[in-house]
Amino acid sequence: MAIKTVDLTTYEKCAENIYEATVVASKRARQINDELRIEVAQRLEPVLLKETDEDSGTNQDKLNLSVEFEKKVKPTIQAVEELMDDKLSFRYRDSK
Secondary structure (H helix, E strand, O other): OOOOOOOOHHHHHOOOOOOHHHHHHHHHHHHHHHHHHHOOOOOOHHHHHHHHHHOOOOHHHHHHHHHHHHHOOOOOHHHHHHHHHHOOOOOOOOOO
């Protein structure tokens, strides 16, 4: 997979400064990753339930699921793209 570079001036314009943009993108990437984990667990549960002790080797359903999730866009890349396309909104916590 080729590495895409990010124009830092465009990236920095998404927030007050580059550090804030990085924090926003990293928090969004963590949210995306958590959603993916839940999806994998939900889709893997039926496969694990029907699996028996004799099937403890390579399971084709597990492999297919693994390959499918491997082909998805990585959470960090997706978060940076969302930030740069103005699809993310963020706010500061109220300081009380």
